[in-house]
Amino acid sequence: MKKQTTTLLRTSIFRSHPPRVFVVACLALAMISTLPAAIYTLKNNVQVEGSPGKIGGIGETPLAASNTGGEVGTKLVHFADDGIRRTFFSEYQVLNFVNSPPENLERISLNQRVATIGKRLAAVGPILNITPLDEFGRRLVSMQSSRGALHIVQGLTEVNPRYATLESVVTNNSIIWKTRIATSSIPTSVLSRILKNHLDMNNPDDRLKIVRLYMQCERYQDAMFELQSAIEQFPELANLKQQIVQLRQALAERLISEIESRQTAGQHARVYKWLSNFPSEGVAVETLLRARDLLKDYDDQAAMRNKILLAFDRLLAKLEDEATRQSIQPIRKEIRGQLNINTIARMADFNRLADDTDLGPDSRLALAISGWLMGQGEVTENLAVAISLFAVRNEVRNYLQSTNALQRVEILERLNELEGSTPANVAKLLAAMKPTLVTVTNGPAEESVVGEPANNNEQDQQQDPLHHVFEITGPSGAPFVFHVQLPPDYDPYRKYPCIVSLHGAGGTPEKQIDWWAGTYNKQTDLRLGQASRHGYIVIAPAWTKPYQNKYEYSAQEHGKVLYALQNSFKRFSIDTDRVFLSGHSIGGDAVWDIALAHPDLWAGVLPIAATAGKYVGRYWQNAKHVSFYFVGGEMDGNRLAQNMQDFNRYLTKFGYDTMIVEYKGRGHDHFQDDIHFMFDWMRTHRRSFSPKTIKCTTMRPWDNFFWWVELDGMPSTFITLPLQWPRKAARDALLEAEIGINNRIRVKSPAKIITVYLNPDIVDFQENVSLNLSGKTQNEPIVPNLEVMLEDVRTRGDRLNPFWAKVTLSR
Known part of the structure; x- marks a missing residue:
């Protein structure tokens, strides 16, 4: 529906303004249509779109690659080029391949004094600083070179809905360099100022270029504002007023899609608020009905909750034995306090049979209690067993919380005497219970939140109620810190996917949290990044030593990452089959090695600007058991050559789920542009906990599980x-x-x-x-x-x- 709406709007605007503009637009579209495009569907359910090609392996230039025909037998590596990046994947991973229609992208050229004479930049060194784009679309990039700091002024020369092209401009010592960044990474306020300084705002054609660009970027609010302004300035565009209605409808559909995405992420309080205030002016009836149906679902579940609680109390009152009624009171209190949209499915069997008089009150209460404790479909009609399960669950929690071995022996003895303490029941109780380690603000070192913030950024983090900082004992016995960012509307009864993120040299855990979840906004009390939006927990350990600039492949580094993860499992409700490992720079080096050393822990691994070293080349067979998504820059020194052997193993052998993304003209970057693609990739991946066959290599004593x-x-x-x-x-x-x-x-x-x-x-x-x-x-x-x-x-x-x-x- 979204693509159809965008096409309709674009076509209507082309047809509404003067013929000369329409001819120019058609010429531009004709040029674009000559570019081949394809959509690959991979076996991991990821779709990759772009101009297709095949090469024999990484290191062979894609520019000299064949298309999908010819030499098929020797070229096992496919790639798709979408203009800003090339995505490489194996022939063995391709499920389907179809040609796609050419994209009619709005391309706006900006006039800059582009450097055409001078030295060509061979590699992009470590970035020292990048200034924000100014009102003319220029920025200063400072990078490290062999001769010290190198400063290059870049100017924005083209913007389309997918990417913006930056080229070095003429200076006293011009250096030729062309790169691209995602248009989505440029805030509308910045982009609007740049476009208005380069285009003629007194020309209706130029005004409508901005409208079309924003439409294709799905920035419908901004497109609507620009179109309204253009109509006010140019009365001859009055026949485009109908497009404002269509833009308003597109905006409503975008809002509905976002609401459904947030609902999937478990952000129900936020979703209910948005639905309660959903706009109605200029919105199609079918869209309003979707919003109202979603709102009604929430109201229906609230009514169901009340019905369940009333039925529980009614049946409880019918029990004749006072001692039994009293023993159920703590269970009743827990259910009343914690029955919500994330747990109401547990009561499905009880809700279905609550009025079934063929079952006695005790049997129906047993359905409610056992369903609450063990989950939907895991019920018993024996009230004594159901009540016993509550005691079993509490003793299990005590056992898992205990740090005293003798105390655990005593708890185990008590458990063995309880009815219902079978391993089968305990496994169900474990899956349904809340995390066992209570998160506190003060207490023993292994459970305490770090008190004094180290800097202003950390102080801001501490004011975020969903941000936690813990200090625990590391593998060497020395304490270390790790950060955890929870998603909005976090509920310990819901299982959340998780990202473990490792910083690069000179980086911090706080920066990794910001990269994934967004910076904390005090005014809105929110983080607006993608991990927050998609409902992911982010864990960021302080895994390096002070001033460390290389990954050391050590037990201490592995231990800090794994200890932080295991401690987080105990504190927070993490879906252990959807844990992803990622890192930047030397953090990327670390996650590559850690993933191969412990492949059983991860749903997927995302090394960013990573380099293969030491054990990575010896553990390459282990990569068959874990999915990889590599991101790097085309101009990141000799990194591609260093990684080539391992990349080609993953891409040319059967059974490896590996994707390699290379950004054009980029170097040792953070690649925030790719974050939407990363979440698309993570959404399709899940760990296989009990593989039927294992073939792995190990060379270190701690790589043993x-x-x-x-x-x-x-x-x-x-x-x-x-x-x-x-x-x-x-x-x-x-x-x-x-x-x-x-x-x-x-x-x-x-x-x-x-x-x-x-x-x-x-x-x-x-x-x-x-x-x-x-x-x-x-x-x-x-x-x-x-x-x-x-x-x-x-x-x-x-x-x-x-x-x-x-x-x-x-x-």
């Missing part, structure tokens, strides 16, 4: 520590594991001790389990163990995927 296999006692011949790199004749240890039919599990590794963790997704506990661990065999029943389950959740923090049993065999 892979999904359901743990390795210990690795012979020294297979260990190479970072400080030993490059070790002569270094060997890597290969782990091969397979879940076969009929409860057969095979694991092969040179490790002296192998532990296999099991759950119902891996084996059927009703049958014998046949284990072959590096030649040692075992074929006997394996019984789920509550202590194993609770210890697993206490240490890993993953309440959604607990292991039920484990078997350890030694050589």
